[in-house]
Amino acid sequence: xxxxxxxxxxxxxxxxxxxxxxxxxxxxxxxxxxxxxxxxxxxxxxxxxxxxxxxxxxxxxxxxxxxxxxxxxxxxxxxxxxxxxxxxxxxxxxxxxxxxxxxxxxxxxxxxxxxxxxxxxxxxxxxxxxxxxxxxxxxxxxxxxxxxxxxxxxxxxxxxxxxxxxxxxxxxxxxxxxxxxxxxxxxxxxxxxxxxxxxxxxxxxxxxxxxxxxxxxxxxxxxxxxxxxxxxxxxxxxxxxxxxxxxxxxxxxxxxxxxxxxxxxxxxxxxxxxxxxxxxxxxxxxxxxxxxxxxxxxxxxxxxxxxxxxxxxxxxxxxxxxxxxxxxxxxxxxxxxxxxxxxxxxxxxxxxxxxxxxxxxxxxxxxxxxxxxxxxxxxxxxxxxxxxxxxxxxxxxxxxxxxxxxxxxxxxxxxxxxxxxxxxxxxxxxxxxxxxxxxxxxxxxxxxxxxxxxx
Amino acid sequence: xxxxxxxxxxxxxxxxxxxxxxxxxxxxxxxxxxxxxxxxxxxxxxxxxxxxxxxxxxxxxxxxxxxxxxxxxxxxxxxxxxxxxxxxxxxxxxxxxxxxxxxxxxxxxxxxxxxxxxxxxxxxxxxxxxxxxxxxxxxxxxxxxxxxxxxxxxxxxxxxxxxxxxxxxxxx
Numbered sequence: 001x002x003x004x005x006x007x008x009x010x011x012x013x014x015x016x017x018x019x020x021x022x023x024x025x026x027x028x029x030x031x032x033x034x035x036x037x038x039x040x041x042x043x044x045x046x047x048x049x050x051x052x053x054x055x056x057x058x059x060x061x062x063x064x065x066x067x068x069x070x071x072x073x074x075x076x077x078x079x080x081x082x083x084x085x086x087x088x089x090x091x092x093x094x095x096x097x098x099x100x101x102x103x104x105x106x107x108x109x110x111x112x113x114x115x116x117x118x119x120x121x122x123x124x125x126x127x128x129x130x131x132x133x134x135x136x137x138x139x140x141x142x143x144x145x146x147x148x149x150x151x152x153x154x155x156x157x158x159x160x161x162x163x164x165x166x167x168x169x170x171x172x173x174x175x176x177x178x179x180x181x182x183x184x185x186x187x188x189x190x191x192x193x194x195x196x197x198x199x200x201x202x203x204x205x206x207x208x209x210x211x212x213x214x215x216x217x218x219x220x221x222x223x224x225x226x227x228x229x230x231x232x233x234x235x236x237x238x239x240x241x242x243x244x245x246x247x248x249x250x251x252x253x254x255x256x257x258x259x260x261x262x263x264x265x266x267x268x269x270x271x272x273x274x275x276x277x278x279x280x281x282x283x284x285x286x287x288x289x290x291x292x293x294x295x296x297x298x299x300x301x302x303x304x305x306x307x308x309x310x311x312x313x314x315x316x317x318x319x320x321x322x323x324x325x326x327x328x329x330x331x332x333x334x335x336x337x338x339x340x341x342x343x344x345x346x347x348x349x350x351x352x353x354x355x356x357x358x359x360x361x362x363x364x365x366x367x368x369x370x371x372x373x374x375x376x377x378x379x380x381x382x383x384x385x386x387x388x389x390x391x392x393x394x395x396x397x398x399x400x401x402x403x404x405x406x407x408x409x410x411x412x413x414x415x416x417x418x419x420x421x422x423x424x425x426x427x428x429x430x431x432x433x434x435x436x437x438x439x440x441x442x443x444x445x446x447x448x449x450x451x452x453x454x455x
Numbered sequence: 456x457x458x459x460x461x462x463x464x465x466x467x468x469x470x471x472x473x474x475x476x477x478x479x480x481x482x483x484x485x486x487x488x489x490x491x492x493x494x495x496x497x498x499x500x501x502x503x504x505x506x507x508x509x510x511x512x513x514x515x516x517x518x519x520x521x522x523x524x525x526x527x528x529x530x531x532x533x534x535x536x537x538x539x540x541x542x543x544x545x546x547x548x549x550x551x552x553x554x555x556x557x558x559x560x561x562x563x564x565x566x567x568x569x570x571x572x573x574x575x576x577x578x579x580x581x582x583x584x585x586x587x588x589x590x591x592x593x594x595x596x597x598x599x600x601x602x603x604x605x606x607x608x609x610x611x612x613x614x615x616x617x618x619x620x621x622x623x624x625x626x627x
Contacts, residue, residue, distance in 0.1 A: 012482045032545030043475040046584035048569045236463045288586040
């Protein structure tokens with residue numbers, strides 16, 4: 001009986017009479033204690049049930065040993081010997097799984113398998129890949145991560161300029177330092193993930209301990225610690241699961257502050273654009289669990305933003321959204337401005353963009369199926385030359401544009417079309433953005449990477 | 456030697472407790488997490504003024520203040536302020552280090568027990584407690600009556616309590 005009232009209180013659904021009844025009950029300290037315990041229990045059960053329902057178990061994949069054929073080995077050894085005489089800079093032989101772009105002084109080359117790197121070389125991963133240093137230390141790069149090998153003598157000094165690298169460092173006799181924009185990591189021998197992205201850096205410990213050094217301050221990070229640096233401040237964010245919250249906040253703040261942003265909607269704060277006088281209104285549906293723990297999404301709902309000069313589209317735009325559709329239906333609007341100038345929607349599990357007004361009206365659908373009940377980052381760019389569609393940062397379609405007129409006086413709707421209100425999105429919509437420029441393919445890929453916290 | 460990281464690390468031990476406390480005031484998971492995160496940011500700024508014994512009472516005060524700020528910012532109408540104060544007073548009384556210790560043990564056992572629940576029980580728990588769906592709408596979604604969802608929730612919690620009791624008896 002008490003628990004039913006406790007649940008109703010916690011779910012904000014007490015009637016006046018029930019609230020009075022609960023108040024009387026709570027006058028008794030024993031019931032008070034029962035309520036406190038019940039609330040804690042609810043929090044723990046809800047957290048764990050959510051994890052059980054949504055988080056797949058991580059599997060550690062054993063690393064395959066790399067074997068090189070004898071001819072390749074001898075060729076590389078000979079090349080290394082030549083390079084040794086030509087260059088007096090400290091160097092090491094690395095074994096890499098390929099697809100790095102190397103920028104060392106004036107030399108630009110694409111590395112394959114075993115290669116020499118010199119002090120000052122900068123490597124950029126052209127896909128998810130990895131390399132090993134002579135002592136067995138492994139650096140697992142995510143696509144786009146960039147590292148400068150500052151020092152390769154007895155001491156090793158690497159600079160992570162950008163991106164995400166997983167370090168598995170063998171025990172070291174000499175200094176092994178990794179520099180990030182705002183602090184250094186001193187490593188003895190351990191495993192951790194480091195990320196540097198647009199004003200956000202993080203160190204996520206997996207095993208062992210590292211020493212963080214920033215000016216005069218120095219402190220250890222040990223297993224399960226996560227450190228985040230953003231907006232000039234350093235935060236120990238505690239258990240690993242807190243990291244996505246910080247990443248989400250950094251991404252959300254970046255979108256709010258961007259000069260390109262016409263509209264940025266995160267379903268937690270309801271609505272934001274850099275012009276705060278714009279108002280968004282929830283017409284139907286509700287907020288439910290989002291992509292990130294503790295953050296929300298719009299479920300089977302519709303949000304309306306009234307038309308004004310502040311949402312004029314000009315002659316180009318980018319639109320993006322995180323979506324998770326539960327039903328594959330024809331005409332499932334994600335964000336629209338009328339039925340034409342801007343209409344990003346799903347058509348039978350495929351992404352579709354409609355643009356232009358009157359005679360210049362046009363649309364197309366990408367020929368790639370999306371999986372239901374999964375989060376996808378969808379985007380479209382339109383300018384005077386072409387319209388492009390993207391899924392998870394990759395271009396999936398492009399069409400030429402003739403005489404675009406992208407503006408109209410219709411309201412903006414999320415989850416519905418103002419042209420045909422009966423058509424609505426079935427599923428969940430996370431963050432939605434409308435930018436006043438047509439972003440390049442690499443910028444769209446970056447938007448996806450910055451907002452993708454599942455990696 | 457006291458450092459900001461040591462104080463913060465200690466503060467993080469209370470995270471789950473504080474989020475439950477904030478939830479009892481705000482009745483919103485994401486807002487309660489926001490309130491506690493803001494309290495931690497306050498710790499990272501004022502760590503030098505805090506010692507271990509005063510940390511939890513201080514965190515409780517800041518979490519309460521931040522929760523009330525969030526209620527005002529979001530213009531949520533607290534229909535029963537007297538009820539909220541009563542709830543708050545109970546949390547102030549019972550939330551201490553020994554309670555934290557008890558919760559840790561409970562959490563460790565729960566981790567093992569939760570996997571024994573059936574998928575429909577997990578669905579009902581996340582739907583009701585996380586997504587705040589009513590038993591009626593959950594019933595509709597799961598092809599059951601609202602009452603059977605209520606019973607499913609109640610029985611799932613009872614089963615978890617039994618499993619936790621068995622697990623603590625076995626370990627003692």
